[in-house]
Amino acid sequence: MKYLAKLASVGLAVLLSFGLAYSASADKLKVGFIYIGPPGDHGWTYAHDQGRLMIDNMLGDHVETTFVEGVPEGPDAARAIAKLAETGHKLIFTTSFGYMEPTLKVAKRFPDVHFEHATGYQRIDNVSTYSARFYEGRYVQGVIAGKISKSGVIGYIASFPIPEVVRGINAFMLGAQSVNPDMKVKVVWVYTWFDPPKEADAAKVLMDQGADIITQHTDSTAALQAAAERGIHAFGQASDMIQFAP
Structure with a gap:
C-alpha cells in the first residue's frame, strides 16, 4: 500500500541523516529492526523488511542492517531490543505498537542510541514515533x-x-x-x-x-x-x- 511506501521514505530520511554522519568514518552505521512476525508474512513485517532491503541496496556502503523476527510484545521485546543496543546498533526500529513500553525502558539505558517506534504515542529524547494516516x-x-x-x-x-x-x-x-x-x-x-x-x-x-x-x-x-x-x-x-x- 502507498502509506507503507511513505513510512519507508520517512525511515530512509532518518537513515540518511545518520548515514551522512557516518560517511566520513570507516565504521558502518548499524541499524536494527525488531519484528513481531516473520518477514514472509506478506503483511506488516514483510513491508518493513522490504524497506530494510531497500536500505541495504541504496546505502549498503554506509549501513549494516540486522533484524530479529517473531519477537513477542512484552519482556522478551525488551531483551531483544537491548541486545541490539548492546551490540553497537545506533538506530533501532521497533515495528509494533506493543513494543512501546519496552522501547522506552531500553532507550533510557542507552541515551546514545536512537529508537524509532511504530504507531505509539509516548516519546523521550531518543525515541521517536513513526506512523501514517x-x-x-x-x-x-x-x-x-x-x-x-x-x-x-x-x-x-x-x-x-x-x-x-x-x-x-x-x-x-x-x-x-x-x-x-x-x-x-x-x-x-x-x-x-x-x-x-x-x-x-x-x-x-x-x-x-x-x-x-x-x-x-x-x-x-x-x-x-x-x-x-x-x-x-x-x-x-x-x-x-x-x-x-x-
Missing part, C-alpha cells in the same frame, strides 16, 4: 465495500483494541455507511497480529454471520484465502496480497 485507506476500503456488498453486512478482523485499530474500524464503517447508511459492520477480535489459523477462523465466523466483504488488521494471508474459498471479496493488510486471493 492508515484510517484514510480504511475509509476508502469501506466505500468500496459499501458499493459492492449485497448482504449489507461487512466484516473486520481486528487485532488488538489500540488506537490505530479502533480508528481503522471506525473509518471502515464510516466509509461503508457513506454509501449505504444501513450497512452493518461486524468485528471479530483475534488478539494477535500474526496467527494464520486464528485469522482464517475469524474470517469464517464473519462470513457465517452474513458478511460478504472482509477486511483485516492482521498480517497473514489466511483470511483472504478463507474468503476466496467461498467466493467472498476481501482486503489485505500492509502489502499487496492479490496473488493469494485473485
Whole structure:
C-alpha cells in the first residue's frame, strides 16, 4: 500500500541523516529492526523488511542492517531490543505498537542510541514515533465495500483494541455507511497480529454471520484465502496480497 511506501521514505530520511554522519568514518552505521512476525508474512513485517532491503541496496556502503523476527510484545521485546543496543546498533526500529513500553525502558539505558517506534504515542529524547494516516485507506476500503456488498453486512478482523485499530474500524464503517447508511459492520477480535489459523477462523465466523466483504488488521494471508474459498471479496493488510486471493 502507498502509506507503507511513505513510512519507508520517512525511515530512509532518518537513515540518511545518520548515514551522512557516518560517511566520513570507516565504521558502518548499524541499524536494527525488531519484528513481531516473520518477514514472509506478506503483511506488516514483510513491508518493513522490504524497506530494510531497500536500505541495504541504496546505502549498503554506509549501513549494516540486522533484524530479529517473531519477537513477542512484552519482556522478551525488551531483551531483544537491548541486545541490539548492546551490540553497537545506533538506530533501532521497533515495528509494533506493543513494543512501546519496552522501547522506552531500553532507550533510557542507552541515551546514545536512537529508537524509532511504530504507531505509539509516548516519546523521550531518543525515541521517536513513526506512523501514517492508515484510517484514510480504511475509509476508502469501506466505500468500496459499501458499493459492492449485497448482504449489507461487512466484516473486520481486528487485532488488538489500540488506537490505530479502533480508528481503522471506525473509518471502515464510516466509509461503508457513506454509501449505504444501513450497512452493518461486524468485528471479530483475534488478539494477535500474526496467527494464520486464528485469522482464517475469524474470517469464517464473519462470513457465517452474513458478511460478504472482509477486511483485516492482521498480517497473514489466511483470511483472504478463507474468503476466496467461498467466493467472498476481501482486503489485505500492509502489502499487496492479490496473488493469494485473485
